Amino acid sequence: MSELEITAAASARPGDQDDQQDGRPGSPSSGPRARPSVVEIAAGLLALFLLVAAIAPRLLAPGDPLAIDPLSAFGAPSWSHWFGTDESGRDIYTRVIDGARDSLVIGVSATLIGLGLGAVLGTVAGTLGTAVDFTVNRFLEVLFAFPGLLLALLFILVFGPGAGSAIVAVGLSTAPGYARIIRAQLLRVRSSAFVEAATVQGLGRGRILARHILPNTLAPLLVLGTLGVGQAIVWAAALSYLGLGAQPPAAEWGAMLAAGRTYITSAWWMSFFPGLFIVLTAVCATALGRAIERRMRHA
């Protein structure tokens, strides 16, 4: 089970079963018209900031990310260089903003690959009968024996390092987790009371599948994807940090961290700020994912 599965299990649970005998409306902190909390607003703003950074970085950081200025190398954070400068004198703030696109693209692509593959596997396991289910399950079990990064490392072993490899590696590593969640959800929906009610009404199996089973199974995907993007960015950055993902001088955050590793004691800002942004993105994705989940749960 992975972190995502726990959250998925939470979002799959039906809304609070307090028996509303007198039609009391749902609490104001959940449901589609829930008031956004401070945390959610902050997360939303941050997400907006990151999106702008990814699409139009020059709006937020007008400088040139590649501008070398050896004289001001290893400069500590100051008013002219908010995040300091690196070993070639490049402004770290500008590079961090630039790195947003790389990191986000990697994260989103990896998540899409993982989700897509996982959804297919999970749906196949849940709909094509016990034999297929058994086989797919065993296959997933084997994949799970490669905890965390190991599967990604294996992939990198075969296909060599690089940003593209990192995307596919992370995608493949996360796919089994998604597959298991989707499969569990599918099985839950298939044996649910409303699917039985549809059978009693006379709906055919195909119609039930299309109209009831699949939409309810794939409903948590949005939440999963949002949470997953945060996790994917972290993993991809980890690969870059280890030298196996995006290579320097790419402005990808993980690569920047790798470059800053050697100067950790003398120029801590080289590693700190890119890392900070990774953490912020991950937390932001988690907060947004939960916000969506809360609204969907009582929708």
Add this chain to the structure above:
Amino acid sequence: MSAADATRLAAPAGGPPPVPALAVRNLSVGFGSQTVVRGVSLELAPGECLAIVGESGSGKSVTARSLLGLAGAGAQVSADELSLTGESVLGLSESAWRRRRGRDVGLVLQDALASLDPLRPIAREIGDSLRLHTRLDGAERDRRVLEVLAAVGLPDPELYAGRRSGELSGGQRQRALIAAALALDPPLLIADEPTTALDVTVQAQVLDLLEEIRDRGTAILLISHDLAVVSRIADRIAVMHDGRIVETGTPNEVLGHPSHPETRRMLAAVPVDKPRGSRLAPVIATQPPPATEQIDDAERLFVAERTRAATGMTPATGSDLALEGIGLNKTFRGPHGTVQHAVADVSFSLPRGRTLGIVGESGSGKTTTARLALALTAADSGEVRLLGEPWSALPEKQRRARRRLVGAVYQDVLASFDPRLSVREILRHAVAVAAPDVRDGTNRRAGEARVGALLNDVGLSPTLLDRRPTDLSGGQRQRVGIARALASRPQILICDEPVSALDVSVQAQVLDLLDELQRELALSLLFISHDLGVIQHVSDQVAVMHAGRIVETGSAEQVFAAPTHPYTQALLAAVPRLL
């Protein structure tokens, strides 16, 4: 005669009155801006049983919990007087309360499975009060635990003391729960719906136990929604409504000559001993029916559909049995290779236009029978026939076309709705299944009209169309469920515990609705329930199930007036009656 009466008679006139076990004057409890309990006053003598009766939301549970200082976080409790055995407990600190809880007052909640820690052996749960309030050592505590278990009538206490609540039967569990509350022999016992989750026969045993406890001198405050249960052991009854006590008196007074309209309403809603076809609930004004023109269009459509379906049946041999079960058998394989005979050689017949009530306790096989009747499960052997034609024997493909003749109403109606859909969509889908014209959108208006008509049939306002089922009350939800079942104009309705989760007054409305619909639409009803009162009220024919078999069948009058099978006799004897 209860101990209280005896004490009163025995005490010499002019002697000091016994200290009341509980004295409450003008209790009010509020949460934020909402007042849940207003000005409640009670008095309870030792050895007396006072019952507080009310529907959900009346504030009875909050009252009970306030008497233990457990009203809940953020509760504002105020009273002129609040005392246990003469000692005031108003404004007590938490640690002072803790000294009293368990020692001066015990609490018994509903459903021992949830009210006892499922991970701990019951001996530990019972021993807790001893551990907290006495200085007995381990061995003495164990001895006392066994004593208490024996006192509540648990056979072989040594055998069961080390078990967890999940390993005991329903009755045994509830006794253990009562034992846990009585470990220190408190003068007051508060029981909040202690028998609601139990089978009727077990309920009777637990009520006997409570009576015994009362006779031994413990005062009991009994909270319940069930007037019949309460009338059995209560010396006095207090009726609560909307946070206030609206009526008090002896059972004879309150149940025989109720003065408050609320009490009268609750009494009228109880289905026991109410003749077939009588109204249980007051009539509520319904919406005016939609424009007749649209209705006619829709009507025509559906009458055509139904005739088409009906002509699939050979009219010549038109059986007068709507639904028939013949020698049904179904077993389930358990996790350790155990075999469970859910249904064994069950046969039933539902005549057209009538109601067959199947009554049984949990585990009797009635739900499995319902599923077999709906062809949701395949029987191991035996057959179900629909309108004289094969039903269970058909392959699903062929059976599908006939499914529109059978509608189902479920106990957990919320779970039977697709959580993503609004009421409108639920009904529209149901209508579309039955009528292909509506399905492919060519007759959208007729579909809309039909949905409107369905809502009207079940007494719901069209304003509910765009709501989600989770936003509706329990009664409204079940009506939508009934509307959905009626969408295809079925001839047969199979209802599996349709009112068990509802308050008595809401239950009354739904039962009246089903009755009305049956008459208007000439439906045949298969009604399954554990509630004997409900079954007696709605059924023409009755079948009693026990351990997977039908032990007795017959007309409702026959079975209820003169049961022949010992199980039926025991069942009927155990049902609490309203006086």
Add this chain to the structure above:
Amino acid sequence: MAEPLTDARSTGGQRVRRLGARIGWPLTRRIGGAVFVLWAVATLTFFAVRLIPGDPAQAILGGPGSQTSPEALAAVRAEYGLDQPVIVQYLAQLGRLATGDLGRSYALNMDVGPLVLSQLGGTLLLAVLALTVAWILALGLATWSTGRGRVARRIGSGLEIVAAALPHFWLATTLIVVASVWWGILPPISTADARGLVLPVLTLAIPLAGFLGQVMRESLTTALESPFVLSARARGEGERGVLWRHALRHAALPAIGLSGWAFGSLISGAVVVETVFARPGLGRTLLNAVTVRDVPVVIGVVMVVALAYILMTILSDLASRLADPRPTTSTAGGAQ
């Protein structure tokens, strides 16, 4: 099912027997499943490795670009059995694995078996310590922040979310900066003594604690609101008693079940942590092997990790069953 007891406390022998019945059959199936998974992992890795571009013989002799004579290549191929057909190589590999022979490293001049074993201890130590510390942190935070009001709950929950999102590499470097550079109380590179363990263990434990904490918080809140806790309070149990005797055990249940997975994620995190802190261990070994494409070492590490992970999963399942003896409900709808 449960046997009758002669008194309120069952004898030790009867308890053991009940335990054995509870876990016996499922355990055998688990072991069988474990063997299957190991075999599948070996197969998967074998064929995945064959996809690596380049000539393995050349990689053994020093990597692409090194000058190698055809005779040397041929000799290496014969020695490592690289000239045999695939199926033969595969079966030979399986046979070697079954006897515990993990081959010989391409890059380092030693057998993989002893190499992996020597590095295993370091990683296991980190993982076990980190798991323990994570549990303590998670329990501590969950108990401190529950039942103290909304603000405490929000803080606790927020801390957990942030902690769970912290990447190991960033946390490691930040901790180094804070503890070594600014405060100077701990060494930046791991030393052989206990002080050298503090930062690596913290780095692994904090994110896991965040995650476990979230899981426990949810079940703790549910437990505290349940009827059996109300019953306990009605008996006079105080907050502490409620927490320790009732609620925590329920709260810990899902987290116990997750411990197998948690262990796996710790091993995965060890790859980064050992690299950053320059500690000896399987993680660093694996990373180096991947970087230089030292295939036997990769296979060896993967197999050992898979084995350890499977064992931990079985252990955590057992622990779960012990902590919660209630039978799981079957889905095949019993009689009603």
